[in-house]
Amino acid sequence: MNDLHIEPLPNIDELDEKILKLITKNARIPFLEVARECGVSGAAIHQRVQRLLNLGVVSGSEFIVNPQKMGYFTCAYMGIHLEKAKFHKQVVAELTKIPEVVECHYVTGTYAIFIKVQTKTNKHLKKLIDEDLQEIEGIASTETFISLEMEFKRQVPIK
Amino acid sequence: MNDLHIEPLPNIDELDEKILKLITKNARIPFLEVARECGVSGAAIHQRVQRLLNLGVVSGSEFIVNPQKMGYFTCAYMGIHLEKAKFHKQVVAELTKIPEVVECHYVTGTYAIFIKVQTKTNKHLKKLIDEDLQEIEGIASTETFISLEMEFKRQVPIK
DNA sequence: GCTGAAAACATGAGTCC
DNA sequence: GGACTCATGTTTTCAGC
Numbered sequence: 001m002n003d004l005h006i007e008p009l010p011n012i013d014e015l016d017e018k019i020l021k022l023i024t025k026n027a028r029i030p031f032l033e034v035a036r037e038c039g040v041s042g043a044a045i046h047q048r049v050q051r052l053l054n055l056g057v058v059s060g061s062e063f064i065v066n067p068q069k070m071g072y073f074t075c076a077y078m079g080i081h082l083e084k085a086k087f088h089k090q091v092v093a094e095l096t097k098i099p100e101v102v103e104c105h106y107v108t109g110t111y112a113i114f115i116k117v118q119t120k121t122n123k124h125l126k127k128l129i130d131e132d133l134q135e136i137e138g139i140a141s142t143e144t145f146i147s148l149e150m151e152f153k154r155q156v157p158i159k
Numbered sequence: 160m161n162d163l164h165i166e167p168l169p170n171i172d173e174l175d176e177k178i179l180k181l182i183t184k185n186a187r188i189p190f191l192e193v194a195r196e197c198g199v200s201g202a203a204i205h206q207r208v209q210r211l212l213n214l215g216v217v218s219g220s221e222f223i224v225n226p227q228k229m230g231y232f233t234c235a236y237m238g239i240h241l242e243k244a245k246f247h248k249q250v251v252a253e254l255t256k257i258p259e260v261v262e263c264h265y266v267t268g269t270y271a272i273f274i275k276v277q278t279k280t281n282k283h284l285k286k287l288i289d290e291d292l293q294e295i296e297g298i299a300s301t302e303t304f305i306s307l308e309m310e311f312k313r314q315v316p317i318k
Numbered sequence: 319g320c321t322g323a324a325a326a327c328a329t330g331a332g333t334c335c
Numbered sequence: 336g337g338a339c340t341c342a343t344g345t346t347t348t349c350a351g352c
Contacts, residue, residue: 009228009229009230010228012229020222020224023222024221024222024223024224025219025221026219026220026221027186027187027220027221027222028186028187028220049222055228056225056228057224057225057228057229058222058223058224058225059223059224059225060184060185060222060223061185061186061187061220061221061222061223062183062184062185062186062220062221062223062314063179063182063183063186063208063217063219063220064183064217064218064219064220064221064314065179065183065216065217065218065314065315065317066215066216066217066218067315069168069169069214069215069216070168070171070216070315070317071168072315075264077236077264077266077273079304092310095310096310096311099316100316102312102313102314102315103309103311103312103313104309104310104311104312105234105236105306105307105308105309105310106306106307106308106309106310107236107304107305107306107307108304108305108307109302109303109304109305110302110304111304113310114236114304114306118315143268143269144268145238145266145267145268145269145270145273146266146267146268147264147265147266147273148264148265148266148267149264149265150262150263150264150265151251151254151255151263151264151265151272152255152262152263153261153262153263154261154262155221155223155224155261156224156226156229156231156261156277157258157259158224158229
């Protein structure tokens with residue numbers, strides 16, 4: 001995001017929506033199955049998906065890892081206070097280097113930065129806070145909200 | 160999660176890790192390509208992925224929608240205070256019905272519930288707060304952190 | 319922007335260590 | 336148990352409309 005232009009939204013027709021609904025639930029669904037549902041050829045689906053990728057409407061596909069099965073049992077959100085706003089960029093650069101930080105947002109309000117972390121245990125989280133986060137130059141303080149359970153997670157509504 | 164047992168972690172060997180690294184970045188990568196990278200047959204990859212699915216190590220696959228391209232320009236995190244803890248379940252049930260609420264966590268600390276919302280505009284967010292959230296029985300108050308920019312997002316580290 | 323056909327790939331069954 | 340081969344159906348590409 002190096003410019004402030006507002007680009008017009010891509011035209012998404014009903015066929016695109018139908019395709020999106022299917023492929024956002026299962027990235028490896030056979031395109032022929034999508035094609036049959038939509039009453040067009042498999043190649044048409046392939047072209048549409050390619051177009052949606054080119055437009056940036058979909059940014060790719062992922063297999064979703066279950067953190068718990070990988071031994072990451074603690075999930076937490078953290079609000080970060082900075083000493084000065086100008087530290088923002090370098091703090092984000094440092095946060096990027098910590099693999100347990102899985103999400104990072106520039107926010108307004110009480111905090112300057114908001115992150116999501118996944119650690120193996122609560123002890124691991126404590127270590128991350130004390131040894132990694134508090135050592136980053138520019139971070140004044142942090143506040144932690146431990147997620148005891150993720151109730152649900154989904155994507156933006158498609159019409 | 161209806162029981163409190165701690166299950167042993169699945170055994171993930173180096174081949175599994177190599178596979179995970181590839182398919183979590185691109186769910187539609189040809190398994191034969193993965194196979195070539197790993198020096199095994201395509202069927203072996205297919206079997207391994209199937210096993211990882213059965214074990215729950217991966218919970219499926221998704222094409223990732225870019226909210227901005229769908230006209231959802233405002234992203235916010237919200238902390239929710241409840242009048243009483245016992246309202247928890249019914250509040251979550253109500254939140255589930257609001258499609259703009261894309262994530263919902265049961266948390267400890269300042270808030271009882273923590274959510275992520277995607278709305279088209281700030282005005283849409285205001286409307287959501289005033290007309291939807293504040294109307295839910297059991298919600299005492301909410302606090303909003305608007306994300307001005309998502310700096311990064313990734314999955315749990317795979318070794 | 320869609321179709322149809324050909325080459326590359328995914329998937330499942332059966333087989334061999 | 337885990338990987339291989341083979342057969343069938345799917346994805347992907349591209350010429351043609």
